[in-house]
Amino acid sequence: xxxxxxxxxxxxxxxxxxxxxxxxxxxxxxxxxxxxxxxxxxxxxxxxxxxxxxxxxxxxxxxxxxxxxxxxxxxxxxxxxxxxxxxxxxxxxxxxxxxxxxxxxxxxxxxxxxxxxxxxxxxxxxxxxxxxxxxxxxxxxxxxxxxxxxxxxxxxxxxxxxxxxxxxxxxxxxxxxxxxxxxxxxxxxxxxxxxxxxxxxxxxxxxxxxxxxxxxxxxxxxxxxxxxxxxxxxxxxxxxxxxxxxxxxxxxxxxxxxxxxxxxxxxxxxxxxxxxxxxxxxxxxxxxxxxxxxxxxxxxxxxxxxxxxxxxxxxxxxxxxxxxxxxxxxxxxxxxxxxxxxxxxxxxxxxxxxxxxxxxxxxxxxxxxxxxxxxxxxxxxxxxxxxxxxxxxxxxxxxxxxxxxxxxxxxxxxxxxxxxxxxxxxxxxxxxxxxxxxxxxxxxxxxxxxxxxxxxxxxxxxxxxxxxxxxxxxxxxxxxxxxxxxxxxxxxxxxxxxxxxxxxxxxxxxxxxxxxxxxxxxxxxxxxxxxxxxxxxxxxxxxxxxxxxxxxxxxxxxxxxxxxxxxxxxxxxxxxxxxxxxxxxxxxxxxxxxxxxxxxxxxxxxxxxxxxxxxxxxxxxxxxxxxxxxxxxxxxxxxxxxxxxxxxxxxxxxxxxxxxxxxxxxxxxxxxxxxxxxxxxxxxxxxxxxxxxxxxxxxxxxxxxxxxxxxxxxxxxxxxxxxxxxxxxxxxxxxxxxxxxxxxxxxxxxxxxxxxxxxxxxxxxxxxxxxxxxxxxxxxxxxxxxxx
Ligand code: BG6
Numbered sequence: 081x082x083x084x085x086x087x088x089x090x091x092x093x094x095x096x097x098x099x100x101x102x103x104x105x106x107x108x109x110x111x112x113x114x115x116x117x118x119x120x121x122x123x124x125x126x127x128x129x130x131x132x133x134x135x136x137x138x139x140x141x142x143x144x145x146x147x148x149x150x151x152x153x154x155x156x157x158x159x160x161x162x163x164x165x166x167x168x169x170x171x172x173x174x175x176x177x178x179x180x181x182x183x184x185x186x187x188x189x190x191x192x193x194x195x196x197x198x199x200x201x202x203x204x205x206x207x208x209x210x211x212x213x214x215x216x217x218x219x220x221x222x223x224x225x226x227x228x229x230x231x232x233x234x235x236x237x238x239x240x241x242x243x244x245x246x247x248x249x250x251x252x253x254x255x256x257x258x259x260x261x262x263x264x265x266x267x268x269x270x271x272x273x274x275x276x277x278x279x280x281x282x283x284x285x286x287x288x289x290x291x292x293x294x295x296x297x298x299x300x301x302x303x304x305x306x307x308x309x310x311x312x313x314x315x316x317x318x319x320x321x322x323x324x325x326x327x328x329x330x331x332x333x334x335x336x337x338x339x340x341x342x343x344x345x346x347x348x349x350x351x352x353x354x355x356x357x358x359x360x361x362x363x364x365x366x367x368x369x370x371x372x373x374x375x376x377x378x379x380x381x382x383x384x385x386x387x388x389x390x391x392x393x394x395x396x397x398x399x400x401x402x403x404x405x406x407x408x409x410x411x412x413x414x415x416x417x418x419x420x421x422x423x424x425x426x427x428x429x430x431x432x433x434x435x436x437x438x439x440x441x442x443x444x445x446x447x448x449x450x451x452x453x454x455x456x457x458x459x460x461x462x463x464x465x466x467x468x469x470x471x472x473x474x475x476x477x478x479x480x481x482x483x484x485x486x487x488x489x490x491x492x493x494x495x496x497x498x499x500x501x502x503x504x505x506x507x508x509x510x511x512x513x514x515x516x517x518x519x520x521x522x523x524x525x526x527x528x529x530x531x532x533x534x535x536x537x538x539x540x541x542x543x544x545x546x547x548x549x550x551x552x553x554x555x556x557x558x559x560x561x562x563x564x565x566x567x568x569x570x571x572x573x574x575x576x577x578x579x580x581x582x583x584x585x586x587x588x589x590x591x592x593x594x595x596x597x598x599x600x601x602x603x604x605x606x607x608x609x610x611x612x613x614x615x616x617x618x619x620x621x622x623x624x625x626x627x628x629x630x631x632x633x634x635x636x637x638x639x640x641x642x643x644x645x646x647x648x649x650x651x652x653x654x655x656x657x658x659x660x661x662x663x664x665x666x667x668x669x670x671x672x673x674x675x676x677x678x679x680x681x682x683x684x685x686x687x688x689x690x691x692x693x694x695x696x697x698x699x700x701x702x703x704x705x706x707x708x709x710x711x712x713x714x715x716x717x718x719x720x721x722x723x724x725x726x727x728x729x730x731x732x733x734x735x736x737x738x739x740x741x742x743x744x745x746x747x748x749x750x751x752x753x754x755x756x757x758x759x760x761x762x763x764x765x766x767x768x769x770x771x772x773x774x775x776x777x778x779x780x781x782x783x784x785x786x787x788x789x790x791x792x793x794x795x796x797x798x799x800x801x802x803x804x805x806x807x808x809x810x811x812x813x814x815x816x817x818x819x820x821x822x823x824x825x826x827x828x829x830x831x832x833x834x835x836x837x838x839x840x841x842x843x844x845x846x847x848x849x850x851x852x853x854x855x856x857x858x859x860x861x862x863x864x865x866x867x868x
Contacts, residue, residue, distance in 0.1 A: 104216075106215065107141045108219055109142075111191075112225055114148060116146060116148050120162065120225050125166055136183075144188040222251070236275045265561045282543050282551045289550065290538075291538070293356065318435040318436070320439070321436070322451075341441060343568070347564045351560050359377065366549075384677040386567060387638055390598065394415070394416065396578050415576060422438045423437055427719075435593050475491050488526050492519055503530070596681060627836065634861045652687050655765075663758045663763045693713070694729045695709060696768060696777045697778035707802060732746040750806070751793045769821070772828070775846050775847070793806060815852070825862070
C-alpha cells in the first residue's frame with residue numbers, strides 16, 4: 081500500500097502551488113476514528129473526498145486513514161465499499177472524477193486503532209511516509225466519530241503518541257453529545273483539556289454547516305440598514321425556531337432514551353440558531369474570537385428557563401420501542417420526551433419581552449426546519465385584505481425540506497428587498513406554486529445558494545481552513561448547558577403528553593403563550609394508563625418532619641423551591657406588616673439560583689420595595705467577576721425585581737483598590753450598616769446552604785468558632801479558591817428570626833447522611849453551629865439530598 085501512496089504523493093506534489101487559507105502547505109493526514117460507522121459512511125468520507133478534490137491542486141498532499149476497533153482483515157472490505165460510494169461535486173467532469181476517486185482510494189487505508197501501540201504504529205507510519213517522500217508535515221486531523229464515552233481515552237492516546245511533528249497543527253474533531261448536563265459537560269471538557277489544547281478541538285454542530293444557518297450573520301450584516309430599525313422588541317412580535325421530523329427513533333433508542341429531544345437537538349442545533357439571530361453583530365465577521373465572545377454575551381442574557389417555560393410530549397409507540405430495544409418488560413415505561421416546545425426570553429433592552437419559541441419533535445406531520453422572525457404589523461386594513469400590506473411581515477431562514485425542498489432565505493415583500501453581496505447566493509423569482517408559513521412564495525423575496533452543499537462537507541472545509549467560528553468552544557458549550565440544565569432537572573420526573581404521531585396529532589401539540597409561560601393549548605391529556613403505574617402520588621408531595629432536631633421540609637427539587645419561595649414571601653409579608661421592613665440575608669453558590677429564579681418569575685407581589693437585601697457571605701473578588709456572589713445575586717434576582725437600589729447591601733470587599741484587607745475596615749463598615757439599619761441586628765430571614773465539607777456562609781471547618789466573639793462580620797479563609805472571604809458570623813446568623821438551610825442534589829446525600837449522625841461540632845462541621853437563639857431553623861432538603 082505504501083508504495084502506491086508514495087507514487088501518488090510525488091505526482092500530486094508536482095501539481096503544487098501555494099497553500100490556501102493562509103496555511104503553509106504540506107502533508108495532511110486525516111484519520112477518522114470510527115471510520116466504518118454510520119456517520120462516516122453517510123457523510124464524512126464524502127466530505128473528505130470533496131476536501132481532497134478542492135485541495136488537490138493547492139500544494140497540500142494527503143493521506144486518509146479509517147480507524148476502528150475491528151481488525152483490519154474484517155474491516156477493510158467494508159471500508160473500501162464505503163469509499164467507492166463517494167460522489168464528485170457537480171462541476172467535475174466524469175473523466176476527472178474517475179481519476180480523482182482512484183487517487184483518493186489509493187491514498188486511503190484502514191488501520192485498527194484500539195491500543196496505545198496501534199496509535200504509536202500509526203504515528204510511526206505517518207513519520208516514515210513523510211521521511212521517505214521528503215514531505216513536510218502540515219498537520220493531522222483526527223475525526224472522532226465514536227460514542228462520547230470514548231473521547232477522553234482516544235484524546236489521551238493521540239496526545240501521548242500521535243501528535244504531529246513540531247510546527248504542524250493537530251485538529252481533533254468531536255461529535256455531540258458533549259455531556260448530558262452542565263456538570264458532565266464540564267467533566268468531559270476538563271478531561272479533554274488535559275490532553276488537547278482548546279484551539280486543537282473542533283466540536284461539531286452540523287447545523288452550523290447548513291448553508292442557511294451559516295448565512296444568518298452575513299445576511300444580518302449585508303442588510304443592516306434595513307434590519308437595524310426593526311430588529312428589536314418594538315417591531316418583532318416573536319421568533320420561532322422549529323425542527324419538525326417525521327421519522328421516529330427506532331434503532332437509536334439506546335442513545336435516544338438517555339437524551340431525549342431537548343439534549344438531542346435543542347441544546348445544540350436550535351440554541352445555536354437562536355444565538356446567531358440575537359447576538360450583537362461582530363465588527364469583523366472573520367474574527368472567530370469576536371463571534372464567540374458575542375455569542376457568549378447573548379447566552380449570559382438568556383433568562384432562566386424553568387418548568388413553566390416548556391411543554392413536552394412523547395409519540396405513542398415510543399415506550400414499546402424502548403421495551404424492545406432495551407430488553408425491558410411490558411411494565412417498563414420511559415418518560416423521555418420526543419417532542420418539546422420551549423419559550424425563551426432575552427434580558428437585553430433590544431429584545432425584552434420578545435418570545436423566542438424553540439420547538440422540535442419526532443413523528444410529526446412533516447420534515448422541515450426553519451427560523452422565522454414574525455414582525456408586528458401596525459397597519460389596520462379595512463378592506464382589500466389581499467394587499468401585501470395587510471399580510472404577515474416575516475423573514476424565514478428555511479433550512480430545507482418541507483414544501484420548498486431546498487434551503488432559502490425568504491423576506492416578505494412588505495418588509496424590504498434584501499441585498500446579497502455574496503456570489504454564492506442568488507435571488508430567484510421563478511418558483512413552483514407553494515405557500516410558506518402562511519404566505520404564497522410570490523409574496524416573498526427569495527434568496528437561495530447557487531450550489532447546494534452538504535453541512536458536513538462545509539464543516540470539513542472549515543476545519544481544514546482552521547475556521548473556529550463555526551464550532552462550539554468550551555465556553556459556548558458550558559453556557560448552553562447552563563441555559564438548559566435547570567429546565568432538564570425540573571422536568572426530569574414530568575410525564576410527557578402522549579401523541580399518536582403524524583397527521584393524527586391534529587391540534588394536540590399546539591401551544592399557547594401566556595405572559596412568560598407556555599402551555600399546551602388543549603386541555604386533553606392522553607396518558608397511557610401504564611405510565612401512571614409504579615409512581616405513587618405521594619412521591620411528589622411535600623413532606624414535613626425533623627432533621628437534627630430542627631424543622632424539615634422535603635420534596636422534589638422543583639416543589640421544594642416553590643415551597644421555600646412561598647415561605648419566604650410569607651415571612652416578608654409578615655415582617656412588613658409588623659415593622660414596615662423586611663431584612664433578608666442571602667448566600668452565594670449555585671443552590672439558591674433556582675430560588676432566585678422562582679422569586680423573579682413568579683412572585684410578582686413580593687414586597688420588594690420594603691425589602692432590604694444583605695449578603696450572608698462574599699468572595700474577595702471584584703464585583704465584576706463571575707465568582708462574585710453579589711454579581712450572581714444581581715444577575716439572577718435583583719435585576720429582575722423592583723427593589724430600590726438603596727435597599728441593596730453588597731459586602732464591601734473592595735476598598736482602596738484592594739480586596740479584603742483588614743486595615744481597610746470593610747467588615748466593620750458592613751457591621752456598622754447592619755447595626756444601624758437592622759433592628760437588634762436580627763435579620764428577619766437568613767438563607768444559607770451547606771458545602772460538601774460542611775461549611776455554611778463562608779464559615780469553614782477548622783477555624784475556632786469563638787474567635788469572632790460578638791462581631792457580626794468576619795474575614796475568613798476558604799480551602800478553595802478564591803481563598804479570602806467575608807462572612808456573617810454565627811453571632812449574626814443566630815440572632816435571626818428565621819434561618820433556612822437549603823440543600824439540594826444527589827451529590828449532597830452523603831453529607832446529609834453524615835450530618836444526621838454527628839453531634840454539634842462547629843469547628844468540624846460549621847453548619848452545626850447554626851442555632852438561632854430566639855428564632856427558627858428550617859432545613860429545606862430535596863429528595864435527592866435526603867434520600868440519595
Ligand atoms: C441530529 C440528531 O443531530 O440532528 C437527530 O441527533 C436529528 O435526531 C438530526 O434527526 C436533524 O438534523 P437534520 O440535518 O436532518 O435537520
